Amino acid sequence: MTRIANSAQAQAWNGPVGTHWATHQERYDAMVSGVNDALFAGAAISAGDRVLDVGCGAGATTRIAARLAASGHAVGVDISAPLLDRARAITAAEGVTNAAYELADAQIHPFPRAGYDVVISRGGVMFFADHAAAFRNLAGALRPGGRLAFVCPRPAGPHIEESRALGLFGKLLEGGDGDGEGTDGDIAAAQVAMASLSDPARIREALQGYVDVTVTPVGVDTTWGRDAADAVDFILSRTPGRTVDAGTRAALEDTLRPYETNRGVRLRGAVWLVTARAITKDGEKRPAPRQQ
Numbered sequence: 001m002t003r004i005a006n007s008a009q010a011q012a013w014n015g016p017v018g019t020h021w022a023t024h025q026e027r028y029d030a031m032v033s034g035v036n037d038a039l040f041a042g043a044a045i046s047a048g049d050r051v052l053d054v055g056c057g058a059g060a061t062t063r064i065a066a067r068l069a070a071s072g073h074a075v076g077v078d079i080s081a082p083l084l085d086r087a088r089a090i091t092a093a094e095g096v097t098n099a100a101y102e103l104a105d106a107q108i109h110p111f112p113r114a115g116y117d118v119v120i121s122r123g124g125v126m127f128f129a130d131h132a133a134a135f136r137n138l139a140g141a142l143r144p145g146g147r148l149a150f151v152c153p154r155p156a157g158p159h160i161e162e163s164r165a166l167g168l169f170g171k172l173l174e175g176g177d178g179d180g181e182g183t184d185g186d187i188a189a190a191q192v193a194m195a196s197l198s199d200p201a202r203i204r205e206a207l208q209g210y211v212d213v214t215v216t217p218v219g220v221d222t223t224w225g226r227d228a229a230d231a232v233d234f235i236l237s238r239t240p241g242r243t244v245d246a247g248t249r250a251a252l253e254d255t256l257r258p259y260e261t262n263r264g265v266r267l268r269g270a271v272w273l274v275t276a277r278a279i280t281k282d283g284e285k286r287p288a289p290r291q292q
């Protein structure tokens with residue numbers, strides 16, 4: 001039986017939030033794949049590495065990691081059963097044989113000690129109730145000196161194109177909350193957690209079992225739909241049962257129209273790339289490089 005510490009997140013990611021991500025897996029992947037180059041540059045995976053992908057979702061990054069670790073393997077863990085079903089199905093369809101998945105709450109899961117050379121996460125580490133405990137648990141899963149690389153959102157604000165556009169979008173929807181997702185409890189729980197590591201001081205505080213911590217700002221193009229109408233359909237669908245009148249709908253499309261390109265509706269977003277190493281066997285602890 002899987003032990004769960006983060007029951008609110010487990011509910012959200014096994015409920016409407018996880019189901020939406022699983023149903024629209026290709027679209028979500030297109031939305032966030034702009035961070036892949038930075039993430040995998042930070043992870044520096046070699047052919048024989050054993051890689052753990054935390055909060056792997058439908059496994060896009062687990063499969064990339066598995067291909068990079070051609071003579072090693074990648075394991076994706078996630079708290080969401082519907083997303084892991086998608087991950088397993090796509091992995092089988094793509095014939096990736098050195099990737100596997102496990103339903104687990106990464107904060108408390110008893111990972112094999114020193115069982116991994118690299119831990120990665122594309123936006124899967126913000127949802128822990130106790131970040132320090134979770135990263136301590138992950139440090140135990142890494143071999144001494146093993147690498148951690150993850151991306152997580154930077155603070156939202158009007159200076160960031162994505163949050164400016166989605167903020168306007170939220171205002172047009174009564175009670176809007178910044179990306180038009182409404183106030184449903186599960187959706188709100190996931191959304192609040194999204195921003196939990198946006199302060200670099202919090203990131204560093206959580207990474208006590210690590211050395212050589214770097215926190216680097218990365219700009220990223222996020223793709224929301226083929227055109228403004230398609231993007232509005234998608235964003236509205238994130239809140240089950242939401243309907244808007246024709247005037248609001250037109251105003252929502254106008255909000256996104258300036259960002260239509262021949263590669264879809266693209267908004268410039270902002271993430272942190274965080275890299276670190278697990279403390280080595282002799283407890284080596286060197287001062288971390290200066291914060292950005």
Ligand SMILES: C[S@@+](CC[C@H](N)C(=O)[O-])C[C@H]1O[C@@H](n2cnc3c(N)ncnc32)[C@H](O)[C@@H]1O
Nearest residue numbers: 013055056057078079080105106122123124127
């Ligand atoms: C924003 S999604 C990112 C999914 C995937 N990494 C991607 O880039 O497509 C966050 C993922 O973290 C997972 N998650 C949340 N809390 C978790 C926990 N405590 N342990 C493991 N996975 C968790 C969610 O189920 C979800 O799949």
